[in-house]
Amino acid sequence: MAEFNNCFTLKGMKNSFKMTFLAVIIGGGALLMYSVYRTQNVVPHLLEKIFSEDVNDKFHAYATKVSGKQSLHVARLNRMEIYERTSKAKAFGFSLPDVIVSITFPVEYNYNVSLTAGWKFEKRDGMLMVYAPELSGQTPAVNVSEMKFEIKKGSFIRDENQVRERLQKELTGFLSENSIALREQVRTEARLSIEQFVRGWVASQVTENTTALPIKVLFPGENADAPPSGTP
Known part of the structure; x- marks a missing residue:
């Protein structure tokens, strides 16, 4: 127990x-x-x-560069550009299917004239003759956000994207050439802008009699006796 x-x-x-x-x-x-x-x-x-x-x-x-105004903006042109490329290729001597791509985008062309050189003024036949510098184009401004690509014709044995990328890389050169070729289309607008600029400048610098004179704007190579190119 x-x-x-x-x-x-x-x-x-x-x-x-x-x-x-x-x-x-x-x-x-x-x-x-x-x-x-x-x-x-x-x-x-x-x-x-x-x-x-x-x-x-x-x-x-800090400022890297300070520049005064050395040019006058005189014209603007807005266009819808369409670039199309057809790519043909061969392999071992045989033709491959074509590839067709296109790029559509809005672009703005702007034109200036220099304010530092190339100006000449002459009072002639009751008119103030203004000999202005040649139009110079700024770098065309492309609206990238509205750029549209299209493959109009493709092939499974071809690289369509490569064709498109090559075309896109060459756009800057195409647009620069366009900017020069399109100057003739903006001359009328440019003349009006220069006329307004000169009239305002004359009004502040010379006599009242001169401000009442008609103004005729000419670009390099234009004949003072002939109607200016680019006028209606």
Whole structure:
């Protein structure tokens, strides 16, 4: 009987120890979690009181070039350009299928005349003759956002994208040539712009009698006795 009681007591002690151990583990874990929670909330506030920061931003810039107005904008031309290319190719002496691609886009051509050289004024036959410099075109402005590509004819053995990319790379050269070729179309608008500019300048520089004179604008190569080119 004594041995049974001792055995029962030993088992009870073991169970009590297990319960106590579990209680310690659970309590310790809860305490640790609470400590972490408190640390997360207390440390930031504590750091704010210990450390402070002042931010002072400075922005620097410098001019790389300052230029006065050396040209007068006299004409603008807006066009919808369509460039189409047909690519023919051969392989081992045999003709491959043609590829046809096109690019459509709006472009703006702008024209100026120099203000620093090439001007000549002459009072003749009751008119003020203005000999202006030749029109010069700015770099054509392409609206890239509205550029549209189309493969009108393709082939599974040809690279249509390569043909399109080559055409796109050559657009700058095409547009520069166009800018020169289109000068004749904008001469009328350019004459009116130059006439308005000269009339305003004359009004501020010379006598009232001169400001009333008709103004005739001529570009290089034009005959003063003939009707100016580009006029209706």
